[in-house]
Amino acid sequence: MHKALAALLLLxxxxxxxxxxxERVLFIGNSFTYGxxxxxxxxxxxxxxxxNQTGMSGVPALFKAFSAQAGLAYEVSIExxxxxxxxxxxxxxxxxxxxxxxxxxxxxTHSLLDRSHPGRPDALLRSSQEMAALLRRRxxxxxxxxxxxxxxxxxxxxxxxxxxxxxxxxxxxxxxKGYEQAHAELKKQPGAEFVQALVPVGEAWQRAIQQxxxxxxxxxxxxxxQFDLWADDQHHASVFxxxxxxxxxxxxxxxxxxxxxxxxxxxxxxxxxxxxQARALQQIAFEQLGVERGSVLKAMPAADxxxxxxxxxxx
Numbered sequence: 001m002h003k004a005l006a007a008l009l010l011l012x013x014x015x016x017x018x019x020x021x022x023e024r025v026l027f028i029g030n031s032f033t034y035g036x037x038x039x040x041x042x043x044x045x046x047x048x049x050x051x052n053q054t055g056m057s058g059v060p061a062l063f064k065a066f067s068a069q070a071g072l073a074y075e076v077s078i079e080x081x082x083x084x085x086x087x088x089x090x091x092x093x094x095x096x097x098x099x100x101x102x103x104x105x106x107x108x109t110h111s112l113l114d115r116s117h118p119g120r121p122d123a124l125l126r127s128s129q130e131m132a133a134l135l136r137r138r139x140x141x142x143x144x145x146x147x148x149x150x151x152x153x154x155x156x157x158x159x160x161x162x163x164x165x166x167x168x169x170x171x172x173x174x175x176x177k178g179y180e181q182a183h184a185e186l187k188k189q190p191g192a193e194f195v196q197a198l199v200p201v202g203e204a205w206q207r208a209i210q211q212x213x214x215x216x217x218x219x220x221x222x223x224x225x226q227f228d229l230w231a232d233d234q235h236h237a238s239v240f241x242x243x244x245x246x247x248x249x250x251x252x253x254x255x256x257x258x259x260x261x262x263x264x265x266x267x268x269x270x271x272x273x274x275x276x277q278a279r280a281l282q283q284i285a286f287e288q289l290g291v292e293r294g295s296v297l298k299a300m301p302a303a304d305x306x307x308x309x310x311x312x313x314x315x
Contacts, residue, residue: 022073025253026051026100027060028089028107028131031082032149032245034058037231039271040242049077051096056080062246063253065267070256077102085110086127094134101138106199106249107131108147111235112155113178118162121178128182129189136194143196144186145252148179150202150241153218153234168209168216172202197292199252201245204288205229208244213280227277239271240281247285258285 027033035041035058045057047064060078067074077100079093086109089097109127112118128146135142151171155161163171179198186195208214214229215222222228229241237245246267247258259282268278 022075023103024075024100025060025063025077025104025106026097026102027063027076027078027080028086028097028105029078029080029147030084030108030110031080031236032108032111033060033080034078034082035242036082036236037233038237038239038242040237040239043267043270047076049075051077051079051093051100052081059242059246059249062243062267063249066246066250066258066261066265067254069261069266070250070254072254072256083110083115085115085123086131087123090127090130090134097131098134098138102135102142103139104143104145104196104253105135106145106147106253108149111149111152112162113175118155119174119178121181124178124182125185129185132186132189132194140191140194142194144194145196145199146179146183146186147199147249148176148202150205150229150237151175153230157217157219157234168206172206175202176200197252199249200288200292201248204244204248204285205241207288208281208284211284213284214240239273240277243268243271243273243278244281244285247282248288251285251289258282258289 034056035043040058040062042055043057044061044065045055048057048060050056056078058078058080060076064074064076079089079097081088086107107128109124114120114123132144135144151163151168155163155171156166156168158164163174183195183198186192205214208229209216213226215226218228218230218234227240228238229244230236231238231241250256251258259279261282263275263279265278268275273281
């Protein structure tokens, strides 16, 4: 009996120690973060903390599921509001955001960079610096990632839109350039080692399109074997687009090869992706992360993504 109690005590202490060491990760964003209108919006909502108490989970829950399957411990939170830019969070959630001592933050602004002046990075440059300063007051060693988002098909195909008639590549690169400028300005701050590499979600989408895995024009019928990264509004992410977003975040934050999750990864199973689709999207995420300068994924051996394994609930 005493041995059994001692074993239970040791197990409890081990669990408490593991929880104490878990890195606290916060996602700040909008509907691109929580997966508006898709099954991701409330996916495994019990595994993440929604600071706004709306029951949203989205990509943060995907990251939590991926990292748990990889045997990694993270405490994941989300602070997101549809259509919000970083200025909105600074104005409306400053006290909430400054109350926590986060170890790592991933943040994105409005999908057009600036709602009033699409494509202009001025607001992002200002707000990202202000947000970084706010968060660093509680934890000077915080790691901060800017997450570059994807081209919106509605902007490319709707007359009068800022990118009307232009290509996926054109909008993707405009967004990337804006985030790169903000990243460069953050790097000028004292102690700039807190600034992490950009998370290239938009370019991963572009890569999937260029390789013919995903459709370039969601207003046309899908070719055989293709999937659509956009949701029905041609604006937000479908489950395929959000899954790819989550994979890129997972690789960027953990340094792990997304292919190591395997074709029978749990979230893919939950969301209705086939093993082949999961494997293809993991490969895209791996390739895009591999071309980013300084990516540790370049030196990682390829994982056996095709190995069958049961999906275990990792909540």
